Amino acid sequence: MTQVTEGVYFIQGQDEMIPDSHIYVVGKPDSQDLSIIDAGLMGKGSYKIQSILNMGIELKAIARIIMTHTHLDHIGCLAEIREQIPWAELWVHDTEADLLEKGDERTVYGMEMFQNMCMMQYSLKPGAFTFYVDRRLQGGESLDIGGMTWEVLHIPGHSPGSIGLYNRMEKILIPGDVVYADYAIGRFDLHGANGSELKNSLLQLAKLDVNILLPGHNRIVTELPAGYIAETAKQWAPYLT
Ligand SMILES: [Zn+2]
Numbered sequence: 001m002t003q004v005t006e007g008v009y010f011i012q013g014q015d016e017m018i019p020d021s022h023i024y025v026v027g028k029p030d031s032q033d034l035s036i037i038d039a040g041l042m043g044k045g046s047y048k049i050q051s052i053l054n055m056g057i058e059l060k061a062i063a064r065i066i067m068t069h070t071h072l073d074h075i076g077c078l079a080e081i082r083e084q085i086p087w088a089e090l091w092v093h094d095t096e097a098d099l100l101e102k103g104d105e106r107t108v109y110g111m112e113m114f115q116n117m118c119m120m121q122y123s124l125k126p127g128a129f130t131f132y133v134d135r136r137l138q139g140g141e142s143l144d145i146g147g148m149t150w151e152v153l154h155i156p157g158h159s160p161g162s163i164g165l166y167n168r169m170e171k172i173l174i175p176g177d178v179v180y181a182d183y184a185i186g187r188f189d190l191h192g193a194n195g196s197e198l199k200n201s202l203l204q205l206a207k208l209d210v211n212i213l214l215p216g217h218n219r220i221v222t223e224l225p226a227g228y229i230a231e232t233a234k235q236w237a238p239y240l241t
């Protein structure tokens with residue numbers, strides 16, 4: 001785990017055959033009100049908990065887990081992480097909260113073929129990703145958590161309930177899988193995905209002043225060039241219809 005800036009920590013995903021999402025821990029260290037953003041792939045929870053402990057952060061300081069979205073590579077080890085911090089609330093966008101509470105796993109797996117393969121490989125039972133959601137995010141909220149302010153942006157397209165978290169003061173964006181470094185964007189062919197929604201979401205993000213980009217995969221960027229997201233949206237626009 002590395003510190004990106006005060007109150008923002010980065011734990012790199014450990015990809016296998018399937019990618020494992022990065023996670024971020026946000027909140028001022030002494031706030032006792034920290035949030036974990038995303039969880040990761042099955043089996044990838046314990047090293048993440050260990051990384052948090054290695055930074056000298058006490059688990060009791062973690063108040064909640066906020067999901068950028070509920071794809072398998074982000075939610076796979078949620079149960080594993082929650083075993084260590086059972087008091088932590090789960091915050092998810094309304095759309096995907098509905099699916100999680102109903103045990104509708106189509107968005108979690110994204111594709112039937114992938115679902116069959118994963119269920120076999122990881123011995124997953126139907127309904128393994130049914131969770132109660134403590135707070136349903138809508139987009140447009142301003143969250144005062146951990147001594148920092150994070151704005152919630154509903155940015156569908158990669159998945160129906162994808163959210164971004166934006167810290168205006170420090171110009172930090174956590175966009176989940178909507179936009180990555182190197183002009184890459186999230187895939188838009190999975191269940192619940194939508195190319196034109198993704199385009200609109202990118203255009204929404206392009207209006208923000210972003211200096212630090214902390215995506216769900218690949219490298220993080222600490223000095224993002226001005227206009228980076230607008231340029232990314234422009235390059236992809238012909239494919240996002
Ligand atoms: Zn995803």
Ligand SMILES: [Zn+2]
Nearest residue numbers: 021073177216
């Ligand atoms: Zn992902």
